[in-house]
Amino acid sequence: MLTEERRAYLELHLAVLLFGLTAILGDLIQLTALVLVWWRVLLTSGSLLPFVKPQHLLRDLGQPLLLRFMGIGVLVALHWLTFYGAIKLSNASICLICMATTSFFTAFLEPLIVKRPFRWYEMALGLLIIPGMILVVNNIEPGMIWGVIAGLTSAFLAATFATFNKKYLADVHPSRVTFVELGSAWLFLSAVLGVFLITGRDIGTWWPATSSDWFYILILAFLCTNLAYTLSLRALRHLSAFAANLTVNLEPVYGIILAWLLLNEQEDLEPGFYWGVVIILLAVFSYPVIRRRMKRYES
Template identity: 55%
Template sequence: MTAAQKAYLQLHLAVLLFGLTAILGKMIQLSALVLVWWRVLITSLSLMLLINVFKLLKTLPKRQLLVLVGIGTIVGLHWLAFYGAIKLSNSSVGVLAMGSTSLFSAILEPLILKKKFNTLELGLGFLIIPGMALVVNGIDFSMVDGLVVGVIAALLAALFAILNKSQVANLDAMSITFVELSSACLFLGLVIIGSGASSAGFPVMLPPHWSDWAYLLVLALLCTTFAYVLSLNALKHLTAFTSNLTMNLEPVYAIVLAWLLLNEDKEVSSTFYWGAAVIMAVVFSYPFLNKLEKSKSTT
């Protein structure tokens, strides 16, 4: 198995776990802000057992540390928007909006990394749009706010994936994850204090039921720590666009899980299947089309 093939497998496993986060987010009885804070707090604590934090902070250049803190803040905002979308609508609509990530990536990556625009990537990114349109067709109008917030989450997801691309070359994935998520934890903690969410005391921020603790642990340890490190390792061998394009399978995984676990199939019309087919066709065609394009350029 080549490094690229292994990276694709790692990325798809990460996407499946990311898809599960939407289901857990709907099941946990906390506001989006407090939920995300607990998620990054538990994840950061778990990573402290796996890396030498003091050595990392001592050897990490200050400029790179500040960059990672900034990316971590974007990650925190992304998850806040993502779970906000789920709370405003449902898990299916929340993840559907993430289908626009590849389009944002195709536009932003050349601008940020100062690369030439890739016609293939732009074309495939725009092909995601009709797939999304088919998938969301028939969704109740009351869920539109959730869809809009979800698109904002997709924009932020594309942004932090592109910025991470420049960091994975000279720092291991686990260290990047720790700095970024601990930064997100501190940022969201300040937001909680500033918004008055903790004015009633710390107990109001505790999960109301014992099952929420179990869901939070799965969300933080399996769907965040493990999945986040997998995706960053994969990014070493794949472009940010490829990563974000594959992330478009997250709605497919998440909606199937929502049907099985939350009975959300009643809220999704039959056109979902056509939209899912379009999204999957775009995702799986990219590696082959990219290889064909490269082979033509070398002949």
């Protein structure tokens, strides 16, 4: 019989696996990054309508907080645009290893935004990532460099909106915040698409052309977003922050394994790429261990 803690571990690992699957789906769906993200936020925010009361959001949140969450929603939209842009410009494995740097961007941004002290060990681990990224960049095709730049930009944006959420979330229900942020992301992307259409820019196919594209988009919206988000929240009720952070760090590992199995991406990458991956993942997994020991030392 499963205990609550074991069930929480299983739910969190499933959520992280689904988060890692988003990169694979982004590679499989035959849409441009802009159109793909537009569909994702439309379906995800629309599915939350039964659980929130949009007409009461302004009254319950207040205009300043509502506008802040809408601004964060624009950052979320830009994060997903650069995330899927990185996949289209390189591949899922490269995008995922770039996303492993998110926690270290957070180490630099959180003290500035939340006004907490800088921690020397976070800076040291952040610097350790640099040789790993150099190995990654030196062992991929030159044409994939733009994918690395887009992936690192996506990681920076993820760290930024996550830090702002931490600052402003307080006692607001997560489903309301998610609806406001994804709804504003959809409005922002709709405006961008409108400008592209008016100016005659090529956005590729607007409507998913095949049944497989529809299938993948539905999995992306409802399983990799809604279900994964719900499972992770449920799991966090029964796990320590250390255990949760260590598990979430497995996302690039799960994602790269899925890329090997489903996309055969190991055929496109040199052995030096994976040495860079090892260095980056060592830094990522070292972070919660060192942080826990430093907290004990300080106390």
